[in-house]
Each structure stands twice: as C-alpha cells, then as structure tokens.
Amino acid sequence: MKLDINGRAQEVDADPATPLLYVLREDLKLNGARFGCGLGQCGACTVLADGDAIFSCITPISVLAGRRITTLEGLGTLDKPGPMQRAFIELQAAQCGYCIPGMMMRAQALLERKPAASEAEIRSALQPNLCRCGTHIRIVRAALRAGELMRGKS
Amino acid sequence: MVNIPSVRWTAAGARAKKALLSGLRLFARVALAGGLIVLAGFSGCATRSALLPLEQPQRFPREQVTKGAELAHLGNCLGCHTTEGGKPYAGGTPIKTPFGTIYGTNITPDPDTGIGRWPLVAFSRAMREGVDREGRHLYPAFPYDHFTKVTDDDIAALYAFLMTREPVRQENRANRVPVPRAAVGLWKSRYFTPGVYQPDAARSAEWNRGAYLVQGLGHCGACHTPRNKLGAEEKDAAFAGGEVEGWHAPALNASSPSPVPWAADTLQSYLRRGIAEQHTVSAGPMQEVTHDLSHVSDEALRAIATYVVSLDTRSEEQRRRHAEAALERARKVKAIQGNAVYDGACADCHNRGRAEEGGALELPLGTALTIPTPRNLAYIIRDGIVPPEGERGSWMPAFAGMLTDEQLTDLLNYLRALSGEPAWPDVAREVRNISRGDQ
Numbered sequence: 001m002k003l004d005i006n007g008r009a010q011e012v013d014a015d016p017a018t019p020l021l022y023v024l025r026e027d028l029k030l031n032g033a034r035f036g037c038g039l040g041q042c043g044a045c046t047v048l049a050d051g052d053a054i055f056s057c058i059t060p061i062s063v064l065a066g067r068r069i070t071t072l073e074g075l076g077t078l079d080k081p082g083p084m085q086r087a088f089i090e091l092q093a094a095q096c097g098y099c100i101p102g103m104m105m106r107a108q109a110l111l112e113r114k115p116a117a118s119e120a121e122i123r124s125a126l127q128p129n130l131c132r133c134g135t136h137i138r139i140v141r142a143a144l145r146a147g148e149l150m151r152g153k154s
Numbered sequence: 155m156v157n158i159p160s161v162r163w164t165a166a167g168a169r170a171k172k173a174l175l176s177g178l179r180l181f182a183r184v185a186l187a188g189g190l191i192v193l194a195g196f197s198g199c200a201t202r203s204a205l206l207p208l209e210q211p212q213r214f215p216r217e218q219v220t221k222g223a224e225l226a227h228l229g230n231c232l233g234c235h236t237t238e239g240g241k242p243y244a245g246g247t248p249i250k251t252p253f254g255t256i257y258g259t260n261i262t263p264d265p266d267t268g269i270g271r272w273p274l275v276a277f278s279r280a281m282r283e284g285v286d287r288e289g290r291h292l293y294p295a296f297p298y299d300h301f302t303k304v305t306d307d308d309i310a311a312l313y314a315f316l317m318t319r320e321p322v323r324q325e326n327r328a329n330r331v332p333v334p335r336a337a338v339g340l341w342k343s344r345y346f347t348p349g350v351y352q353p354d355a356a357r358s359a360e361w362n363r364g365a366y367l368v369q370g371l372g373h374c375g376a377c378h379t380p381r382n383k384l385g386a387e388e389k390d391a392a393f394a395g396g397e398v399e400g401w402h403a404p405a406l407n408a409s410s411p412s413p414v415p416w417a418a419d420t421l422q423s424y425l426r427r428g429i430a431e432q433h434t435v436s437a438g439p440m441q442e443v444t445h446d447l448s449h450v451s452d453e454a455l456r457a458i459a460t461y462v463v464s465l466d467t468r469s470e471e472q473r474r475r476h477a478e479a480a481l482e483r484a485r486k487v488k489a490i491q492g493n494a495v496y497d498g499a500c501a502d503c504h505n506r507g508r509a510e511e512g513g514a515l516e517l518p519l520g521t522a523l524t525i526p527t528p529r530n531l532a533y534i535i536r537d538g539i540v541p542p543e544g545e546r547g548s549w550m551p552a553f554a555g556m557l558t559d560e561q562l563t564d565l566l567n568y569l570r571a572l573s574g575e576p577a578w579p580d581v582a583r584e585v586r587n588i589s590r591g592d593q
Contacts, residue, residue: 017498039503039512040551052555059556060498127540128551 003064005030006074016062021045023061024071032072032101036130043129046102047071053109055128072101075108083149084108093142095133102129107143115150117143201336202289205279207271214314222315225308227446228454229301229371231316233439234258239543244268244322249295250399253385254331256295264321277313278306283348284338291338293331294346294385303351303370312371345386364461367454374462377403377439393465395525400588401438401533402525407465411524413480413573415466415473422452422459428547431508432481434521435548437539438530445545479574484516487572495565499553514550523573528566528581532588535562559585 003010003020005028012023019038024030024047033056036044040055047056048070076082081089084104094100103126110117110125117125122143131139226232235258237246247258263270269277269287276287284298285291292298304312351370353362368374377398379387388394395405404411414432424430428444436444447455466473488505491497506513517523522531536554541547557565563582570578578584 016494019498037512041512041549049555054553054556055551058499058502058551058553060494062494062498063557063561127543 005069017060019057020059020061021056030071030073043102044099046105048109051112053106084146087146087149088142091138091142093138095135099131103139111147111150115147202285204289205276205287208273218311218314219318222311224450225312226315227449230443230446233442235261241322243319244324246327251295253333256293256329257327259326260324261316262319262322263317264323267323267325274313278309281309291335297373297376299346300370300373302348360457360460364457367458368461378406398439402527402530404521404525406462408467410466412521413519414477416463418459418463422455425455432519435539437534480519483574484518487518493568518572523569524575528578528584559589
C-alpha cells in the first residue's frame with residue numbers, strides 16, 4: 001500500500017496489521033521514532049497523522065491510507081533544523097535523548113494547532129510521554145521556546 | 155469539644171406566604187411545559203425558612219473527622235464539588251443535566267462563599283430535605299433523594315470533616331437551568347420521599363449496611379437507575395442501568411450486562427482497585443468513584459458488594475451458564491485473526507491475558523461491549539483510560555487521531571460482534587455525535 005510520509009508517497013509492502021513504527025524504522029529507515037514499550041504507554045514512538053499525535057507502535061498501517069504522516073525527519077534536517085528542533089538544541093533539552101523525538105512530535109502537534117500554548121497546556125499535552133531521566137523541566141522550556149520560534153520571535 | 159451554637163428559626167410568615175404564591179405562579183408555567191398535571195402536595199413547594207448563621211468557629215473530635223473523611227469518599231463528594239485542578243471541595247464543577255448545567259457549590263468552611271456559617275442543622279436539612287441555609291430548594295442534581303437516608307451520626311461526621319477542611323474563598327457559579335427553584339418544591343412533593351434508611355429485618359446486618367451505603371450516601375442509583383422525563387429516578391426500575399455525562403451506567407440488577415455475572419469477592423476488589431479482569435476497567439465517571447472507594451474500609455466495601463450482588467436475582471444455575479458461555483467465547487476470540495485494526499492496535503495487549511505484563515482485559519468479557527450503547531466503548535477507545543493526574547491506576551492509550559470516524563465505527567461493530575450480542579443500531583451516527591463533542 002501507499003503511505004504519505006513527510007510529504008512523499010512511499011510504497012510499502014507489509015501486512016496491513018503491521019504497526020507503522022516497524023515500517024518506518026525497518027523498511028523506510030526513518031529512525032527518528034523510537035521503540036520504547038510497544039504498548040502505547042511511553043510515547044517514544046509518537047508521530048503525527050494529519051497533525052494529530054499518535055503512537056506509531058500500536059497504529060496498524062491499514063488505517064493510514066490517505067493520511068498525512070509526519071515523523072521527526074519531517075520537522076527539519078541536520079543542516080536546516082525546524083523550530084522545534086532548534087529549540088531543543090538551544091535549550092539542550094536531552095539527557096539520554098531516547099524520549100526526545102516523541103516529546104518533540106507531541107509538542108509539535110499542540111503548537112501547530114496553538115503556537116501560543118501556555119506552559120500548563122504543554123504539560124498537559126505531554127502527559128502521555130515518559131522521560132526516565134527526569135529532563136521534564138528542560139523539555140517544557142524547549143517546547144515553550146519552540147512556540148516562540150514558530151510565532152516568529154528570535 | 156463539640157461546640158455548636160444554638161440555632162433559632164426565623165419565622166417570617168408573610169414572606170413565606172408571598173414566596174409560596176410566586177413559587178406557584180412559576181410552577182404553573184413549568185408544569186404546563188412539562189406536561190405535569192398532578193398538583194398534589196402543595197405543602198413543601200414553598201421556600202423554607204432561613205436558618206441563622208453560625209458566628210463562631212467550632213471544634214470537633216478527631217475520630218469524628220476521620221469517620222467523616224471516609225464518608226466523604228463513600229459519597230464521592232469531590233466528584234461534583236471539585237473542579238479538575240481546583241481546590242478540594244471549592245465547587246465550580248459543571249454538571250450537565252437534560253435541564254441545563256448546574257455547578258457544584260463551594261462546601262469548604264469559607265464563611266462568605268462556602269458553608270462556614272452553616273450550623274449542623276442547616277447542613278443536615280440540605281442533606282435530608284434538599285434546602286439550603288437560606289431556605290431555598292436545592293436542585294435534585296444534589297442527590298438528597300439518597301442523602302435523606304443517612305443517619306444523624308453520619309451526617310454529623312461528614313459535617314465535622316467538611317468544617318475542618320481548608321476554607322477556600324471562591325464564589326459559586328450561577329447555574330444555567332431554566333427551571334425556577336420554586337418548581338423544585340413540587341417536584342419534591344411528587345418524587346421525593348424523605349426518611350432515614352430503615353433496615354430489613356429479614357436480611358443480614360452486612361446486607362443492610364450495604365443497602366444503607368448504596369441507597370444513601372453512595373447514591374449509586376443516581377447513575378445506575380434510569381430517570382423519567384422530569385429527571386426523577388424510576389423507582390420500579392431501580393438499578394436497571396442509567397445515563398450520566400454521555401456514558402451508560404450499566405444495570406446492577408438481574409439485567410446486568412456483565413458477560414460473567416459478578417460475585418461479591420470480585421466486586422469488592424473492583425470497587426477498591428478499579429479493575430476486574432473478567433469484567434471491566436473503571437472508566438468515565440466511575441473512575442473517580444473507584445478512586446474514592448480505594449480509601450474506604452474493607453468492611454464498607456464488603457457490605458456494598460454483598461448488597462449489589464444480591465440485586466442480581468438470577469438463579470445460581472443461570473449465572474453459572476452465563477459465565478461458562480462468556481469464558482468459552484473469550485477463549486475462541488484469541489484465535490481469530492483477520493481484522494487488521496484489532497490485530498494491529500488491540501490484540502497485542504488484549505489477547506495477552508491479564509496475567510502477563512501489559513496484558514489487558516479479554517474483550518469478549520468487557521461490559522462496554524455488551525451494554526445497549528456503543529458510547530462507552532467509543533469514549534474509551536478515543537480517550538484511553540488515564541488515571542487522574544498524580545494518581546495510580548489502570549492505563550490504556552488514547553486512540554484519538556489514529557482512527558477516522560469510519561474506522562472507529564468499523565472497530566466498534568467488530569468488537570460488538572465478538573461479544574455475541576446483536577449489532578448496535580446506528581453506530582455511525584453515535585460516532586459522529588461523539589466526535590462533534592456532543593455528550
């Protein structure tokens with residue numbers, strides 16, 4: 001089947017019940033989304049479908065035909081990082097970094113809808129994502145900063 | 155230690171008569187609209203006398219406050235009297251009813267915005283008769299039709315508990331209900347029977363204790379009993395299943411939808427833990443109830459479970475046959491494959507068996523599949539099951555954003571078929587209504 005990933009149509013040959021995460025990492029070599037728990041409980045695998053944050057580890061590809069999927073790679077490149085990535089780099093928001101792609105994607109989903117989201121709204125939106133290092137304070141600051149960058153502040 | 159000032163009743167006869175007349179005029183309009191013609195029991199329609207406010211702080215024995223704390227959990231007072239993220243018991247919670255939105259009030263001891271100036275008799279009258287300190291009828295969203303059964307001792311303990319909470323200065327929000335308070339007086343004369351719980355001598359002490367808690371402070375029927383057009387519980391359909399905040403509250407009587415009939419032990423454990431592996435995980439409005447009950451004594455939970463299970467009047471033989479059929483169906487479902495959404499999104503946890511880490515409820519046993527409406531299941535799939543902030547509890551991820559309305563409809567129909575029950579009518583319309591945010 002065909003999947004629209006980061007604006008590109010990708011032909012995928014996999015069982016329709018296969019979780020999107022496996023297709024991303026194994027078939028398409030898009031390794032931004034992480035495998036954490038495989039049960040939708042940690043958020044490391046978060047990507048966007050039509051702008052909504054979803055757990056790619058429990059989303060069978062069969063439901064994604066015609067949907068616009070965005071992964072971490074879709075937010076920018078090494079040479080040209082997007083506002084979310086710039087904010088996380090600027091504030092050095094990663095400790096071990098394993099949860100960070102998921103955090104960025106979930107924050108992105110919120111800020112695309114509401115670039116001026118408050119700290120409380122960011123905290124509430126990020127609830128489903130776990131960080132075992134305890135880097136939450138910097139993650140929240142980075143998400144707030146990303147909102148500023150998206151609103152054109154330098 | 156207990157120091158409650160004496161209270162006098164203000165006698166304002168003329169004012170009361172005037173209020174009665176205006177109350178009746180207002181009622182006439184409402185009665186016509188509602189088609190209620192019975193004009194029985196004029197007494198009680200009028201506004202009641204105000205009770206003099208307290209002027210001094212009070213002290214209470216510690217044991218009484220402790221007992222009151224447990225009672226507050228049994229009554230799920232926080233459910234309506236605390237907003238998400240708000241101060242405990244400070245009110246402001248919107249309660250949507252078919253008659254408009256009512257806001258839970260501030261029941262902290264703040265003297266100006268809470269109940270700090272309410273003497274015990276005023277608190278007791280509110281609980282037992284649904285009248286506030288100033289003498290106005292309370293809307294029956296405050297379940298005084300249940301609280302009237304509570305004993306003097308328990309009311310005094312609950313009062314002691316509330317009056318020793320942190321006072322919070324927070325004005326009550328104005329209700330948005332087009333029904334005038336005076337009309338509530340007539341509603342009461344028709345549907346409200348005051349009176350403390352009377353034990354049934356033919357039953358055990360434990361059963362009676364359970365009945366007292368369930369019918370009284372626990373006000374389980376407020377959700378689990380269907381209501382008539384005027385919002386009163388249908389007494390002859392007690393515990394036959396009701397609606398609350400868009401959710402279906404399953405029947406607790408012989409028409410219980412639980413594929414495996416409940417046993418008292420299992421129910422007792424469910425009420426504390428919010429999970430019963432062959433029945434359900436508490437979700438929606440029940441979630442805060444089980445969180446509350448996790449703080450309650452085993453003795454109280456045992457009594458509640460004993461009474462509730464006794465409401466299912468089917469024979470042991472019937473119950474056993476139901477259970478066997480359900481367990482057999484669950485065994486078979488694990489072997490079924492072919493629905494890509496179920497196989498990809500649900501099976502990994504739900505086919506794993508509860509004993510395994512991450513293992514979830516086996517779905518053909520879930521009550522959400524067998525109740526008369528797909529709404530509960532749709533809410534659970536969309537929003538997942540998430541414990542209240544900072545609390546422990548069962549977890550299921552939210553699938554909002556993953557499934558389109560059509561895909562959710564297909565999944566609901568597929569899950570319903572797994573339960574062996576006839577298809578739900580018009581699932582697509584229910585899903586559309588839910589995604590529009592219509593509760």
